[in-house]
Amino acid sequence: MESQPAYQRIAATYRTRIASGELRAGDQLPTEHTIADQFGVARQTVRTGLSLLVTEGLIVARRPHGYFVRQREYMIYRPQEKSRPRPVTPEMVDRFSQQIAAEGRVPSQRIEVSMVQAGPDLAERLRVEPGTTIVARxxxxxxxxxPTNINDSHFPLELVKDSEIMSPAYIPRGTDQVLVDRGYGQDRAIDEILIRMPTPDEIHRLELGPGTPVAVHYDTGYTADGRPVRCTVNVLPGDRHRIVFERSWLS
Amino acid sequence: MESQPAYQRIAATYRTRIASGELRAGDQLPTEHTIADQFGVARQTVRTGLSLLVTEGLIVARRPHGYFVRQREYMIYRPQEKSRPRPVTPEMVDRFSQQIAAEGRVPSQRIEVSMVQAGPDLAERLRVEPGTTIVARxxxxxxxxxPTNINDSHFPLELVKDSEIMSPAYIPRGTDQVLVDRGYGQDRAIDEILIRMPTPDEIHRLELGPGTPVAVHYDTGYTADGRPVRCTVNVLPGDRHRIVFERSWLS
DNA sequence: GAGTGGTCTAGACCACGTA
DNA sequence: ACGTGGTCTAGACCACTCG
Incomplete structure (x- = not known):
């Protein structure tokens, strides 16, 4: 009758207690030792079961306190409102900072500019040969x-050489306006979103807990004559973002 | 100097071999026993390490053959092309079937209609009280x-009572056209995308392997006077979909 | 010092698909 | 029958934080 392994019964028990609201965000679970006694199994079996819930993102282990039900807080991510020419006022800040400040939270960012070789994904989107040197901001x-998200913009080298884009400082008018000034204004963009588990590098940069998937948003901007001039890679931790956009049509 | 636990060294070893291309999709890894010998650790330690790669979606265990590097095949998902009024031709099929057939693959679907009580997420989007009975298609x-994705459309009961929407059969002209005929044509939609690990129910319905995150796409349609008349919940396994949409603007 | 989770071992038996 | 991964046990020692 016990068709299910013990570790899955343990996981299911606490999964439903969380789903039903019997256990709420921030509540503590019994210790591994206690659960092992209750279910009459070895501690390792309890660990296997709870590790399922950890990778599902339902609970976290805070040593040496115990396991706790996880909290989630989303920020709204609107790809449609990105990359438009900004009104030219001096006090302007970028959209991300604007939105966060409006919510009474404190935005900040760390910028780093480097020359990198295009991997296959960027090479295809910027229409260059793989291995070509490009600029990564x-x-x-x-x-x-x-840390909340990663925003890496990539440009073909010849388009931005000797421009402000090459300096790792905040650009008040925005990188898109710099491109406009150099004759590469964008009028179209293609958005692609992939869902996957993060790489170790992303886990480190974003301080991700285990069991947190990410959305990777490729935003490629094109000039009027169809040339790709910018490819931005946004990495959005799933536990911190909600992607929102809107459509309307004439019937 | 061995700052890293053995199981993480094992995971890192095979992670980089996969990333570098030394191991390709479909290749087999050594057996747990072999790896344990190579690293001089117990089999359980190897299992802990490989389980990291399984939950990252990099490898799968195929008993009793061994571990294999995972294959991925994406289908393109275009939220922008959904839910538009369809041209009224008899041979028309829905967008999903159209696209798949065009790629030389065989589409099919299983439809199920039921009355359910709105949970908090649907109640908010359809602007009804939580617990209100609504129609789920x-x-x-x-x-x-x-199985490739889940597409659950929800309607307020009074809008679709006694319509074809209530029958679990394919509707050639589409559910949106049924709403148009009843005076509830949509002219605007809001899209929301959440990223998370799947629920056990979703794992079962979509036959998901471990380590596969999902995107949940809420697509809510509104009439011209701003009334929500449809909320569709799409569940897209991350290993099978790429979400694509486009933007253009006038500078 | 006590108690938590993190790591690890050396065994054991089972379910399953292939040969 | 064999070898694979899947499950499980009963121990052990560690690092860490709290009282």
Whole structure:
């Protein structure tokens, strides 16, 4: 009758207690030892079961306190409102900072500019040969000091050479306006979103807990004559973002 | 100097071999026993390491053959092309079937209609009280016989009572046209995408392997006077979909 | 010092698909 | 029958934080 392995019964028990609201965000679970006694199994079996819930993102282990039900807080991510020419006012800040500040939270970012060789994904989107040197403007964005997403913009080298884009400082008018000034204004973009588990590098940069999937948003901008001039890779931790956009049509 | 646990060294070893291309999709890894010998650790330690790669979606265990590097095949998902009024031709099929057939693959679906009580997420989007009875038209869509995504459309009961929507059969002109005929044509939609690990129910319906995150796409349609008349929940396994949409603007 | 989770071992038996 | 991964046990020692 016990068709299910013990570790799955343990996982299912606490999964439903969390789903039903019997256990709420922040609540503590019994210790591994206690659960092992209750179910009459070895501690390792309890660990196997709870590790399922950890990788599902339902609970976290805080040593040496115990396991706790996880909290989630989303920020709204609107790809449609990105990359438009900004009104030219001096006090302007970028969209990300604007939105966060409006919510009463403290935005900040770390910018890093480097020359890199295009991998296959970027090469295809920027229509260059794989291995071509391109410019990467990498940003990690923080809210209240916590890393929230990665925003890496990539440009063909010849388009931005000797421009402000090459310096790792904040550009008030925005990188898109710099491209406009150099004759490469964008009027179309293609968005692609992939869902996957993060790489170790992403886990490190974003301080991700185990069991957190990410959305990778490729945003490629084109000039009026169809040339790709920018490919931005956004990495959005699934536990911190909600992607929203809108459509309307004439019937 | 061995700052890293053995199981993480084992995971890192095979992770980089896969990333570098030394191991390709479909290749087999050594057996747990072999790896244990090579690293001089117990088999359980190897299992802990490989389980990391399984939950990252990099490898799968195929008993009793061994571990294999995973294959991925994406289908393109275009939220922008959904839910538009269809041209009224008899041979018309829905967008999903159209696209799949065009790729030379075999689409099919299983439809199920039921009355359900709105949970908090649907209640908010359809602007009804939580617990209100609504109509759920649930579909699992298959490609070549394999479940590929979930597409559950929800309607306020009074809008679709006694309509074809209530019958679990394919509707050639589409559910949106049925709503148009009843005076509830949509002219705007809001899309929301969440990223998370799947629920056990979703794992079962979509036959998901471990380590596969999903995107949940809420697509809510509104009439011209702003009333929500449809909320569709799409569940897209991350290992099978690429979400694509386009933007253009006038500078 | 006590108690938590993190790591690890050396065994054991089972379910399953292939040969 | 054999070898694979799947499950499980009963121990052990560690690093860490709290009282």
């Amino acid at each position: 990498r940003r990690v964005r923080f809210i209240n000091g916590e | 649930r579909r699992v869509r298959f490609i070549n016989g394999e």
